[in-house]
Amino acid sequence: MTALAFTLATLAFALFGLSTDEHHRKRLGNRPDAVTVLRMRGGAWAAVAAAFPFAIGAQGWVFGPILWVALLMLGAGLVFLALNLIPAPAGRK
Amino acid sequence: MSDLGDKGFRQSQAFLHTWSGLLLGWVLFAVFAAGTIAYYREGLNRWMRPELARVEQPEKVLAGAQRFLEGKAPDAKSWFITMPGATSYGAQASWVPQVKEGAPRARRRDNQATIDANGEPAKVRETRGGEFFYRFHFDLYYMPVIYARWLVSVAALLMLVAILSGIVTHKKIFRDFFTLRRGKSQRSWLDGHNATAVLALPFHLMITYTGLVTLAVMLLPWATIATFPKEGAFFEALYPEGEAVERTGRPAPLVDLTAIVRDGEARLGGKAGYVEVADPGDAAARVTVIRSGSSMLSSRTPHITYDGVTGKVLRRSPETGAAVVTAGSMIGLHAGRYSSDWLRFLYFLCGVAGSVMVASGMVLWTVKRREKLPDPTRPHFGFKLVERLNVAAIGGFPLGVAVMFWANRLLPVEMAGRAAWEVHCLFLAWGAALLLSIVRKPQHNWVALLGLTGALLAALPVYNLIATERGLIATILSGDGVLAGIDIGLLVFGAAFLALARRVARHKPAAPRVRRKAVAPAAVAPVDAQLEPAE
Numbered sequence: 001m002t003a004l005a006f007t008l009a010t011l012a013f014a015l016f017g018l019s020t021d022e023h024h025r026k027r028l029g030n031r032p033d034a035v036t037v038l039r040m041r042g043g044a045w046a047a048v049a050a051a052f053p054f055a056i057g058a059q060g061w062v063f064g065p066i067l068w069v070a071l072l073m074l075g076a077g078l079v080f081l082a083l084n085l086i087p088a089p090a091g092r093k
Numbered sequence: 094m095s096d097l098g099d100k101g102f103r104q105s106q107a108f109l110h111t112w113s114g115l116l117l118g119w120v121l122f123a124v125f126a127a128g129t130i131a132y133y134r135e136g137l138n139r140w141m142r143p144e145l146a147r148v149e150q151p152e153k154v155l156a157g158a159q160r161f162l163e164g165k166a167p168d169a170k171s172w173f174i175t176m177p178g179a180t181s182y183g184a185q186a187s188w189v190p191q192v193k194e195g196a197p198r199a200r201r202r203d204n205q206a207t208i209d210a211n212g213e214p215a216k217v218r219e220t221r222g223g224e225f226f227y228r229f230h231f232d233l234y235y236m237p238v239i240y241a242r243w244l245v246s247v248a249a250l251l252m253l254v255a256i257l258s259g260i261v262t263h264k265k266i267f268r269d270f271f272t273l274r275r276g277k278s279q280r281s282w283l284d285g286h287n288a289t290a291v292l293a294l295p296f297h298l299m300i301t302y303t304g305l306v307t308l309a310v311m312l313l314p315w316a317t318i319a320t321f322p323k324e325g326a327f328f329e330a331l332y333p334e335g336e337a338v339e340r341t342g343r344p345a346p347l348v349d350l351t352a353i354v355r356d357g358e359a360r361l362g363g364k365a366g367y368v369e370v371a372d373p374g375d376a377a378a379r380v381t382v383i384r385s386g387s388s389m390l391s392s393r394t395p396h397i398t399y400d401g402v403t404g405k406v407l408r409r410s411p412e413t414g415a416a417v418v419t420a421g422s423m424i425g426l427h428a429g430r431y432s433s434d435w436l437r438f439l440y441f442l443c444g445v446a447g448s449v450m451v452a453s454g455m456v457l458w459t460v461k462r463r464e465k466l467p468d469p470t471r472p473h474f475g476f477k478l479v480e481r482l483n484v485a486a487i488g489g490f491p492l493g494v495a496v497m498f499w500a501n502r503l504l505p506v507e508m509a510g511r512a513a514w515e516v517h518c519l520f521l522a523w524g525a526a527l528l529l530s531i532v533r534k535p536q537h538n539w540v541a542l543l544g545l546t547g548a549l550l551a552a553l554p555v556y557n558l559i560a561t562e563r564g565l566i567a568t569i570l571s572g573d574g575v576l577a578g579i580d581i582g583l584l585v586f587g588a589a590f591l592a593l594a595r596r597v598a599r600h601k602p603a604a605p606r607v608r609r610k611a612v613a614p615a616a617v618a619p620v621d622a623q624l625e626p627a628e
Contacts, residue, residue, distance in 0.1 A: 017271040062390050066426070069295045070439045076270075077292050077442070084273040 001058035005051040005068065009075035012047035015040045016076075017083045026088040048072065107262040114255040114454050115479065117248040119486035122451045124245055126490055128230035128300075129444025132429060132437055133582075134223030135180045136575040141222040141501045143561040145182040146210045147573055152351045155368070157212020158186040159350045162373070166190065166204070172370040176354070176385065177208075180575060183215060184208040219511040220501055231308070234516065239311075246308050253301045255454075259290065266291050279464070282457045289450040296443035297450070303427035306420060331417065343376040348404040350380065357382030357397050360406070364388050370401060378402055386430040391421030434574070452487045459483065481530045488542030489526030491590065495549035496522035498583075502556060536597065544594035551587025554580040 017023050019040035024032045032040070055068035130137070139145065148154055154177035162172050166188040175185040187205035209215035221228075233241035260266070266287045273288060274280045290297065310317060310327075321327040347370065354365050366385030372378045378401025384394040395410045413421070425431055429440045459480045466472050472480070500518035504511055530538050557580060558564030568577040 020268075020271050023271055063431070067436070070436060073293055073295060073443065074439060080271060080273070080288060080292060083271055084275075 001054050002067065002071075005054035005058060006071045006075065008047045008051035008054065009068075009071040010078060011075075012044045012051070012072070013076040013079040015044035015047065017079050019044070023083050027083075103262055106258040110255055110258040110262050111458065113251040113258065114451075115458055117244075117251050118451055118455045119482055120244060120248045121252055122448060122455070122486055123490050124230050124248060125444065125451055126448045126494075127226045129441060129448055130494070131223060131227040131230055132441045132444060133575075133579065134227045136579055137223030137226070139180070139182040139222075140576055140579045141220045141498075142182050142207075142217050143502075143557065143563050144217055145207075145215060148177045148179065148181055148183060148210045150210075151177040151179075152355075153212045154184045154208055154210060155351050155354060156349075157214075158184045158208045159347070160212070161206060161208060161214050162186055162188060162370075163347070165206070167374050169373060170371070172368075172373055174350075174368045174370075176365050176367060177210075178364065178385075178387075182207075183210055218501070218504075218506045219508075220515055221512050225497075225516055231304075234520065242308055242311060246305065246312055249301055249304050252451075253298075253305065256290075256294075256297055256301060260294075263287070279457075279460050282453055282460050286450060286453040286457055289446040289453065293443040293446040293450075296440075297447055300427060300443075300447065303423040306423045307427060309420070338372070338377045338379060340372050341376045344374055345376040345378065345402045347373050347378055347401050348380065348399070353380050353399050353404055354382055356404075357399070358384075360397055360409075361395055362388075366394065373401065376402060379407065386425060386428070388431065390425045390431050391418055392424040392428060392430065393417055393421030455479070455483050455487065480535050484530040484535050484538045484542065485523075485527040488530075488539060488546075489523040492526055492542050492546045492549070493519040493523035495546050495553075498553055499549060502553070502560070536600075540594050540598045543590050543597065547587045547590030547592075547594055549587075550583050550590060553583045553587075 018027060019032060019037045021031055024030070051071065052065075052068050055071065056064035058064065059067045139147070155174065158174045162169070162174075166172065168191065169188040170191050172186065172188045174187075175181075177184040184207075185205055186208050190204065207215045207217050209217075231242060231245050232238045233245065269284070269287060270291050273284045305312065317327045321330065350368060350370075354368060358365050361382065361384040364385045364387060365382050366387070367383040369381040369383070370378065371381075380399045380401045381396050382399070383396040386392050386394055391413075393413060395413075397409050398407045399405065400407055429437060432440060459476065462476055463469060463472070466476065497515055497519035500515045504514055504518075508514065526538075526542055529541070554565050558566065563573070563576055565577060565580045567573075568580065
């Protein structure tokens with residue numbers, strides 16, 4: 001349950017991160033158009049929401065919400081580090 | 094920024110953000126950093142007592158504590174035992190002697206002993222361990238507690254203002270969240286400040302707000318004064334006690350505490366944190382088992398009282414009201430005592446992010462203004478003051494902590510007032526950093542302080558490996574994650590400080606750019622410089 005919630009949280013922020021102009025260009029090679037950005041953000045919010053029930057399932061109603069926020073922060077932090085510190089594929093600067 | 098009104102509002106928020114952040118930022122940094130360390134206070138309690146083994150059988154320790162107290166203080170007024178657990182080094186057994194006519198009331202701290210993992214009174218170095226960081230982060234040191242708490246509260250209030258105004262001013266931080274421009278001086282500082290702020294924003298908001306809640310009764314006393322005019326009545330209502338029992342004078346043997354605690358844990362539904370015995374050895378003896386905060390969110394934990402001779406349950410703490418549960422939960426959320434190992438680690442990381450956020454914000458204040466100085470070689474007094482206080486506070490406090498850890502290892506065990514001297518060492522090193530920052534140029538000081546801190550921190554695990562039985566290899570082999578984790582943490586932080594020092598040493602200030610227009614001193618007004626820093 002926790003692992004699932006964590007995966008969803010990380011996925012959410014990966015989508016958020018890749019929907020920005022700069023990272024989309026660096027990682028995927030082109031600038032995203034408006035529809036792509038909207039879809040990615042929509043997917044990201046959906047993943048954020050989907051992580052919640054799993055966090056509740058893992059830890060209950062008292063500690064579950066705390067776990068959910070904690071996992072969101074962790075996912076965001078990992079994505080932040082990965083996007084900024086892992087070198088982009090060559091030729092896509 | 095659609096129209097002038099919005100601009101005016103955001104600009105005023107930027108002003109608020111800058112100055113509320115700066116004013117007590119140095120206090121805030123120390124408070125934040127110490128609070129972050131305090132998430133591992135139990136671990137540090139053990140780490141700073143390397144002669145003691147880990148507790149394997151808590152019941153043996155509790156039985157040992159009872160044996161010790163029965164021999165040492167059989168007719169005490171009360172005993173107090175902190176329950177040993179898997180994260181502790183043993184039990185702390187303390188007692189309050191009977192009050193004698195005219196004699197000053199004894200405190201719990203005056204009579205205490207450490208019971209080790211074998212249940213024997215231990216000979217152990219005198220140290221405050223991780224408790225120091227916990228107390229320091231709201232009581233400070235060398236000053237009356239009440240002033241310290243007010244100062245910390247004001248700092249926390251300013252922090253809350255800084256966070257909220259920061260969100261309002263820099264709406265772009267959410268859009269720019271994933272951006273980190275490296276090697277670009279001011280931009281990089283800004284990105285780092287943003288990232289640490291936004292990444293852990295839920296934590297920052299929670300910790301600042303709940304931190305204020307812990308001191309709310311002191312900050313906003315009027316409601317309690319109005320409801321409970323009599324002094325002390327408030328605390329009696331908040332922590333209801335059973336009726337005090339007169340000592341009978343008839344001796345009677347005390348029940349076995351381990352059995353009582355086992356029963357109490359079953360009834361309370363969680364691990365016991367403390368055991369208190371009133372009038373031990375008397376027919377009127379009472380045993381109170383208090384649940385530990387490690388198994389529930391609220392820090393106001395329930396307790397249960399037994400007859401100390403027959404072992405019958407006498408009373409349970411009443412159900413607490415919604416307000417008490419709310420306050421207790423907020424304090425619990427703040428202190429994270431309930432948290433599992435992983436969650437605790439996240440708490441710690443968030444605390445580190447918060448400390449970096451405060452520190453980078455303070456440095457950013459100077460970075461941004463340096464470029465706008467009319468003559469960068471001769472900055473004005475305010476700039477010099479902030480720049481040098483930054484060195485003293487942000488460079489000095491970590492150095493003090495490193496020096497304190499070394500003092501814990503090196504001060505002679507038989508030294509009088511040893512625990513206090515460990516703490517003095519922290520402040521001596523911090524004071525030295527302040528002196529250094531007054532007499533020398535800031536950049537050299539950054540390198541010296543960060544480098545020294547890094548070297549000292551990284552050398553600690555090496556010393557442990559050589560001079561104690563609980564070096565990194567031994568702790569990893571025995572699966573002692575707490576001590577191994579602290580040693581690894583010290584290595585990581587040591588390396589990070591050294592890398593930072595190297596970075597600063599290699600940094601060449603960019604050649605002063607030709608200003609687009611001659612800046613008259615009057616135009617350097619901070620408000621002007623504040624406009625849209627995220628651009």
